[in-house]
Amino acid sequence: MRAYTGDGDVNEETTAAIARIREEVCVLHAELVRYGLVAWTAGNVSGRVPGTDLFVIKPSGISYDDLTPESIVVCDADGVLVDGDLSPSSDTDAHAYVYRHMPDVGGVVHTHSTYATAWAARGESIPCVLTAMGDEFGGEIPVGPFALIGDDSIGRGIVKTLSGHNSPAVLMQNHGVFTIGKDARAAVKAAVMCEDVARTVHIARQLGEPIPIPQDDVARLYDRYQNVYGQR
């Protein structure tokens, strides 16, 4: 394995943090498989290494069955490989752009999950008609621009769409979903919930119009869920 050769201090603490986040990100990919969000090798999770400009991400084109913590690669803030034997995900530039421009983001997930991508193919945002959407997304799930892979276009589209928005998920037109979170686990949760509500609202709309939830009720749901749900 190539040694880390970045400019930052790579002390023992960072080495340990990298090992921990590689393990976590490796395990979280199994959640994408479990919830049926990915086919073959299409989809990836990344996680920021706390206290550094580094992040770890899935290697490109590797089967989920074959992922190990060691196979997860480490990149710097520009998405350049700094540790690992494999090439990073072809979506690494988009992840890197998000980490550079959204300092509170600690995890990013990308999938082509079926129902969310179907909304993205039509370029339609998902309206907030479920209390679970109010809880997790605080309103609609927005659509980002059509953008080709290969430069900063996708990253810019994600950051521009999500900045100032409650939703941790964006539907990139004709493409798929990107989600963000305070850490990789939160971003995976957002990806799971995004597909879940994308599917439920799609199915609801197949036979008529869902009833809207008043905006102030959405705000109450979001506020409560972000502050009360789960363990303290």
Add this chain to the structure above:
Amino acid sequence: MRAYTGDGDVNEETTAAIARIREEVCVLHAELVRYGLVAWTAGNVSGRVPGTDLFVIKPSGISYDDLTPESIVVCDADGVLVDGDLSPSSDTDAHAYVYRHMPDVGGVVHTHSTYATAWAARGESIPCVLTAMGDEFGGEIPVGPFALIGDDSIGRGIVKTLSGHNSPAVLMQNHGVFTIGKDARAAVKAAVMCEDVARTVHIARQLGEPIPIPQDDVARLYDRYQNVYGQR
């Protein structure tokens, strides 16, 4: 673990009953996962402790993988935690309201299962067009009101809708499903069957109108199933 400090007699019998129902409710959560009724941590099962005003319920925001009988919490009739290390489900108030107002109910289940929630998002009850619906629900599955979490609104909506109704399931508008049963297992069965018929009737309606079942035939199916099906 905090000791039980309620006013009731907590004799050995109650202690044993609590242990049994914690085990049962823990195991039943796996059925929600197996039947695909829940995503991430959204959904919960509770069960009344026989001979007491207590019930046990899932802790809030805990992964189904991590549930153990010991992690299931015990609440009193007002939904206040009386035993357990974790905060109870954010839906505990709704469960508690049902137990207080429906003395024959021994189990309550809540899910956002996809097809049932899609009907709920449109505020439409599911018409009884399947013999399996006649068997289990004795007619349509009704819709309850839109209600915000945080007070008794959800509980009141459940009890008002289900009182005097054959159906053990109610579709809470824009929210999801609550089911009741003589015990936790029966409520889980109702949640599984509710999603099953919600899906089948949805799919039937996608390509035309299902044929109604005459009401007296529904009554015959319901009566027979409640009295003849299964083992004596």
Add this chain to the structure above:
Amino acid sequence: MRAYTGDGDVNEETTAAIARIREEVCVLHAELVRYGLVAWTAGNVSGRVPGTDLFVIKPSGISYDDLTPESIVVCDADGVLVDGDLSPSSDTDAHAYVYRHMPDVGGVVHTHSTYATAWAARGESIPCVLTAMGDEFGGEIPVGPFALIGDDSIGRGIVKTLSGHNSPAVLMQNHGVFTIGKDARAAVKAAVMCEDVARTVHIARQLGEPIPIPQDDVARLYDRYQNVYGQR
């Protein structure tokens, strides 16, 4: 276990045949679960005991997880329990009627599988627009009458609909599917393929009209598949 008390010769050969068919029918129920054809306890497989008027069938209301060869019950030609500790399936009368009136049938399966039951809820037969339907069903999958449980109505509807028809599957209106086969395994295969084509044709029709297959091509497909497919 109650001893067999029928009038027939219950020699060692029959005892061995009963044990074999109980084992086979027990294992085949797992295929219903694997292919997602059943929810909770709704669905059943039966198999004729070769050389006798007996058949074996699932006990009523028992979880698929809990089925063992010993728990499978033995019934006579009238559907009366002749061996076993549990009550037979509530659909036993329908299975018995089929065995009495279709001597070549060695296995019967009943499910409420989602897509097939959706066609049944609208009372629509499934048109033969897939070569796989030509192969297995030799034409459309027909609809049988609405019939209540409790007498011979369901059995009569199955036999009347399937007699002289290529299809081993019938969609009982508002109810579900019954399939037949030379043995229990063939009937399970028909139930799996029935749901598979019911789903594919449903999805095809959601976005337009499938192209019909000319009737003489259907006949060629059916003939070839029944005589050439598989191992000699």
Add this chain to the structure above:
Amino acid sequence: MRAYTGDGDVNEETTAAIARIREEVCVLHAELVRYGLVAWTAGNVSGRVPGTDLFVIKPSGISYDDLTPESIVVCDADGVLVDGDLSPSSDTDAHAYVYRHMPDVGGVVHTHSTYATAWAARGESIPCVLTAMGDEFGGEIPVGPFALIGDDSIGRGIVKTLSGHNSPAVLMQNHGVFTIGKDARAAVKAAVMCEDVARTVHIARQLGEPIPIPQDDVARLYDRYQNVYGQR
């Protein structure tokens, strides 16, 4: 097992290559099951034996559970069995035709996967409205002719439709999918991705029209994916 009796040199190298490809093709069938592309025994994978005119393929009508490397049969360029105890897949003639006429093809897969087959039943190609389709298929997924099993019709339809086309997948009208690849694994990947995009585009179209992707952007996506994605 019958010994290989073809005219070619069957030296140790070929024997070893046959053993390897039998193992690979056996394992790849499990991917068809994992991704839900097949029901019962309908679907098959074949792989060319490098350096020979031979290919290996699934035996006819055998359960996926029962496949072993030894059960996979070896056929010559005309699809005639040259090694193995079982009859080859009833689709062997179509596979053989492809190998004879497309020398770069090293693997062929056939399924009746649900959504792709639904498009095939209507005789509609799948429009390229997802970046993932641009990546893998380089444009639309085309429809091939209606063709009966029993002669070269299916093989000719596959080769004619795919020749000069970017797509490694063809929807055979009223029938199902055939995919090709440089090896069996690539053909299985194409079958998995074909169903994935068939499903997503179907669902997108249920509620409106997907936004087209400009043809030159499709070309850029295809070029990049074929040359940059994955490990070097």
